[in-house]
Amino acid sequence: MREVARAAGVSPMTVSYAYSRPGRVSAEAAARVRAAAQALGYPGPHPAARSLRRGRVGSLGVVLGERLGYAFDDPQAARFLAGVADVCAAEGVGLTLVPITGAPSDPERVARAVVDGFVVWTTSDDDPVLDAVADTGLPAVVHAGPHRRGLPVVGIDDRAAATAIGRVAFAGARRPVVLGFPLDRDRARRLLTGPAVGPARFPVTRHRWEGLRDAWTGAGHAPEELRFAVCPVNDAGHGEAFTAELLRSPHRPDAVAAMSDELALGALRAVAAAGLDVPDDVAVTGWDDSDAAGRAGLTTLAQSLRRQGSRCALVALGLEPGDPAPDEWRVVVRGTTR
Amino acid sequence: MREVARAAGVSPMTVSYAYSRPGRVSAEAAARVRAAAQALGYPGPHPAARSLRRGRVGSLGVVLGERLGYAFDDPQAARFLAGVADVCAAEGVGLTLVPITGAPSDPERVARAVVDGFVVWTTSDDDPVLDAVADTGLPAVVHAGPHRRGLPVVGIDDRAAATAIGRVAFAGARRPVVLGFPLDRDRARRLLTGPAVGPARFPVTRHRWEGLRDAWTGAGHAPEELRFAVCPVNDAGHGEAFTAELLRSPHRPDAVAAMSDELALGALRAVAAAGLDVPDDVAVTGWDDSDAAGRAGLTTLAQSLRRQGSRCALVALGLEPGDPAPDEWRVVVRGTTR
DNA sequence: CACGCCGTGTGTATCGATACACAGCTAGAA
């Protein structure tokens, strides 16, 4: 920039203003600066230097408790991120995905991220990146929990929502199953019976499980009758495989409440493949009301992850106050329940 | 950092080394530094300052010619980005999506991005962000074209691939239709007949169209018989709607070659809804060989966008030489063609 | 005619860290 200033016959400050505040310099000076820049091949102010001096970077950090590629594999995460991206685009701010891998170096990667704030996708209670995010002192929001270090949380009341959808899913059922996410970072595939389900480390899993359990026991049933099928990955393939296995077992489920539409759609495929009828033989519910759920006629719990993503971004960019009211949800009854 | 140095009774350099090169300082000094940092609430080296001095940021920029949220809406882009993300995660580098909106300010947003290199998702020949990317002087790669400003391109030979899949799609057909992407940034939905299709500004659209046209005319048919249905958005809904409309017309298509699996799956839905048979009444082909295509038994052109994304990332991070050989593709024949 | 405001250019200090070269010290080798 100094060289450009010399070539244009002006001071460095004039060059700086020519780029950052077009109105601050005369048209003539601006033209001279542009010409000199062109001649010297100067590409404009160095972004890192500008960030240092201005104290703002122009990018919002997003932390997914999972490995980075997860952002594009999990449809729920993608919907959420689309909402974050909407706000970023409107504000002219970049969206930086922090390269988390599950390794011990993750907190350091958070600390090194060149961003103005953080949005943390729902993670486990003991995730060390939460401390790393809080330690940066930058504005931050956690999506759907956990509550920690005073970080604001954006999300719905998962437990209440789960109770509501559970009542619909389990109506008239005798052998209900919850098809859900991992309880902790182990991500082990397994089948648990009600009381054996300890407190899950993932708040979303915990709240939804508790809500679904409440729906079952609240109807006067025994907790041991409700099972929890833990799918290691949130996609239709895993939901289908686990459901198929359960349908072949003697204790065949007659209601499947899934924690996502993807798992539920997999369950529907398994039920169809087994030659059974939905909802008469097996009732199925999902979670999120995605487009695919609508097309499949799935009874589901509607929430807008996209809107929640946008709200997170607004808070993390300091454009809205933190800890706002819980987001909305509602039960959408379609044809997969009795 | 100076204050931490004073509190720990060491020089600033020692503090710096304590963070960036743990082996460079004695265990005792490191401990003193950590303690002082803890006491003062020092969160570690300021990322922007470190970036300025080191000349490296630790983040890879990704430019999508579309609005930002597109990254999470288009499944093709998502697969590609997953490949980029794989490399970023392995290298401990962040992934920054540059907030493009289609407005004139886009080039400036590229110039302001705090990144170490750029990956540009396939865009139109005249997209101004290509110049902006080249002007930064940072390492950059363009996915699938256009070739401009000497930027390396990673992708397959779209034209040859299109010819190959076209031969399969159009075998025995008399009223073929290409179901494809927009020709230019207008994104207008329309139906063109062969010769009316001007040179598309999107290289991918252009190459695939030319290849498919070659397949048709190469079999001795007249170019006017091949139509091009331009879908404004790459998703199943648009593919379904446009195909349904064509199926209702008197000149009912008997072969649909789609430029993506999503469009093809939509076409399959439309054919089924019309009570017609695949492949006897209508042959359908896709492009990409996504999971859904495999499940649907779709004949398609297999390429790995994920691998291409990884290759782009490696080149843009300077870990591999630019302009490598074209990526691989092959025709996967399943049940939706004669 | 004096005054103050506006538009425009400049100098200085600083944002917060790290590369580099060098100095002191200890220990093992010759």
Place this chain on the structure above:
DNA sequence: TTCTAGCTGTGTATCGATACACACGGCGTG
């Protein structure tokens, strides 16, 4: 005993820009 090498700590210069305050001339106003 001397020399070299390795370990550890420090001072200086610099990365590239911008905030801020000030200076200067023109001009409208009372």
